[in-house]
Amino acid sequence: MSDLAVNARELNKWFGEGEARTFAVRDVSFEARFGEILYIVGPSGSGKTTLLSMISGILKPNSGHVLIENQDIWSLPDDGIADFRLNRIGFVFQDYHLFPRLTTVENVAIPLILKKMDWNDALKVALEYLDIVGLKARAQLPPVKLSGGEQQRVAIARAIASRPDLLIFDEPTASLDGDTGRKIVEFVKQDILSDRRCIIIVTHDSRIFEFADRIMKMEDGRITDVATGA
Amino acid sequence: MTGILKVAFKLLVNDRGKFFALLIGITFAVFLMVMMTSMFSGILTRASATVLNIGAKVWVMDPAVNNVASSIPMPDYVLNAVRSIKGVKYAVPLYSGGALVKLRSGTYQFVTVMGLDDATLFGRPALVEGKIEDIFAENAFIVVQDAEFGKLETPRVGTEFEINDHLGRVVGLARVNTSGLFGVPTLYTTFSRATTYIPSTRFTAAYVLIEPKGNGDLSYIKSEVQKLGYEALTQEEFIQKISSFYKYKTGLGINVLLMTIISFIVGLSISGQTFYTFILENLEKFGALKAIGAKGRELVFMILFQATFTALTAYGLGVGLATTLIVTARMRLPDYAAQITYANLGLAFVMVLIIAGVSSYIGIRKVIHIEPFDIFRG
Structure with missing residues (x-):
């Protein structure tokens, strides 16, 4: 098995046509390896989120390839891409996007339920992942009863419940205070990262740069710098 | 698929405010539709009371006779x-x-x-x-x-x-x-x-x-x-003739029809609007589900299930309410002419299915078009 988690080649994404065409991502190539935390940083509008969406099977590039284990994900049919996201990628959204009408454990079980796991079995597995993020005792509460940091951890539990090789974090500390944000990323680095898992984090938050293995800087849709983290 | 439907069920019923608003709206519409059509059915049956009570198999009459009371001697x-x-x-x-x-x-x-x-x-x-x-x-x-x-x-x-x-x-x-x-x-x-x-x-x-x-x-x-x-009609044909007279040659039929349509529109409006709001509030969550790996058809099933479950529950409540009222009214008012027939129930059921169909169509359109990328962009 290759140690490359993501191999992105000459990705381009533009919006609009003719004179109105605007490049969000231009000729971006990069690799991300298993066992590393890669940060994508840059100012607003630099193309971070667009790039993240293309490598995670959410937004189709206008040109270029995203190879995961030598499979070009954008050559897959729609259902295949959905299955790819379900089985290979864990998302932690900026606003968590937890279902307020479900309990915490049910939220974590969602990817498992989408994978057709039996309801009760899914809840059992979800409880184990809640234990990993230290929230087993809060399993039956709705997410709205949890603090921001706790909700972030629930979102992480949900993201790792389907045992993905690639974890995508979109601005994980944006809604948290500095201390909680640091603790979350520290927890991710210590307890979630593994040899067979790659974590890509999009962030503005320089306070958590110390946890990165590599930091990829973007500006105007291009990668302008790749640095080794602290 | 059952797991995702269970999620849909919980999303629906745990949002109690909207769920009850949906139930009340559709229940009320079903109640009105069943009441209106039942009253009309009761009136039609009573209009044929003599035909039913006499019980003859064939009736001979002047062709101009259109109801029992206005007989023309032969x-x-x-x-x-x-x-x-x-x-x-x-x-x-x-x-x-x-x-x-x-x-x-x-x-x-x-x-x-x-x-x-x-x-x-x-x-x-x-x-x-x-x-x-x-x-x-x-x-x-x-x-x-x-x-x-x-x-x-x-x-x-x-x-x-x-x-x-x-x-x-x-x-x-x-x-x-x-x-x-x-x-x-x-x-x-x-x-x-x-x-x-x-x-x-x-x-x-x-x-x-x-x-x-x-x-x-x-x-x-x-x-x-x-x-x-002269004209010879079987009992059923004579009853049908009397029904047609009241339906089409008096204002009764059109009035009942209008009231039934109004009830349907009320139900459709309340249900459609509330369900649309429900979908809008959960749109980002549906988008997140899509991003996680839910397929479009799974989201469609979720919405169809939610709309159908609400509609059928409200249908049962509406029919139950109408039945209770009619039974109670009959105990107190012997003259009360209302009866629930399979045709009434069938009509209300079809209308409820239309309400569920339109409501879910609105929701499905929104959910199908939500892009997971929009969830990332915030």
Whole structure:
């Protein structure tokens, strides 16, 4: 098995046509390896989120390839891409996007339920992942009863419940205070990262740069710098 | 798929405010639709009360007759001619008319008088008091003990009254399957007494009732009656004719139809709007589900399930509510003309399915078009 988690080649994404065409991502190539935390940083509008969406099977590039284990994900049919996201990628959204009408454990079980796991079995597995993020005792509460940091951890539990090789974090500390944000990323680095898992984090938050293995800087849709983290 | 439907169920019912708003809206619409159509159905049944109570298989009448009450008397030869048609087992005349009764208190009450064939008493009601042979006694009448019975000051066997300056005497109390529509008490007597006591036109037989030898004879009988210039209808056809008259030749049908449509629109508006709001509030969550790996059809199933579950639950509640009201009203108001039929339930069910379909279509359109990329962009 290759140690490359993501191999992105000459990705381009533009919006609009003719004179109105605007490049969000231009000729971006990069690799991300298993066992590393890669940060994508840059100012607003630099193309971070667009790039993240293309490598995670959410937004189709206008040109270029995203190879995961030598499979070009954008050559897959729609259902295949959905299955790819379900089985290979864990998302932690900026606003968590937890279902307020479900309990915490049910939220974590969602990817498992989408994978057709039996309801009760899914809840059992979800409880184990809640234990990993230290929230087993809060399993039956709705997410709205949890603090921001706790909700972030629930979102992480949900993201790792389907045992993905690639974890995508979109601005994980944006809604948290500095201390909680640091603790979350520290927890991710210590307890979630593994040899067979790659974590890509999009962030503005320089306070958590110390946890990165590599930091990829973007500006105007291009990668302008790749640095080794602290 | 059951797991994702369970998620859909929890998302729906745990949002109690919206779930109850949806339930109340659709329940109310179903209740109104069932009530309106049930009342109309009850009215139509009562309009055919005489046809049902007499129970003849075939009725011969003037083609211009469109309901039982507005009968057009036929000449006597029609009876004889009908009796001579091949396939007729027997045929009897029926008198149907109205008269004024002066009660013991001195007040007057309009009544319907049914005159039964003297020889056979065909179409006689079941007696709850008295003996049927007493109908041949002098001045004898049988009173129907229905919702209008009290208007005759609750007579007993032996009670006397005055009918068109003739003495009338109650010799029996009867019950019938269906009460009439117009709130008028009904008296039964013999054909000869009815035509003697009640002023009438030159012709006296309102209907000729036929018992055919077999169902295979019906078409021949009908064609022969038609040659006489009259019309022979089976019981069902006559009821259908009466129903058509009330549906299409009075304002009743269109009014009930309008009210039913209004109820449908109210239900559709409340349900559609609330469901749309529900979807809008959960749109980002559906987008997140899509990003995680849910397929479009799974989201469609979720929404269809939510809309169908709500609609069917509300349908059950609406039908239950309407049934409770009708049963309660019937216990308190014997005149209350409403009945729930399979047709009423079917109509309301179809309308509820349309409500569920339109509501989910609105939701599905939004959810299908949400892009997971929008969730990332925030």
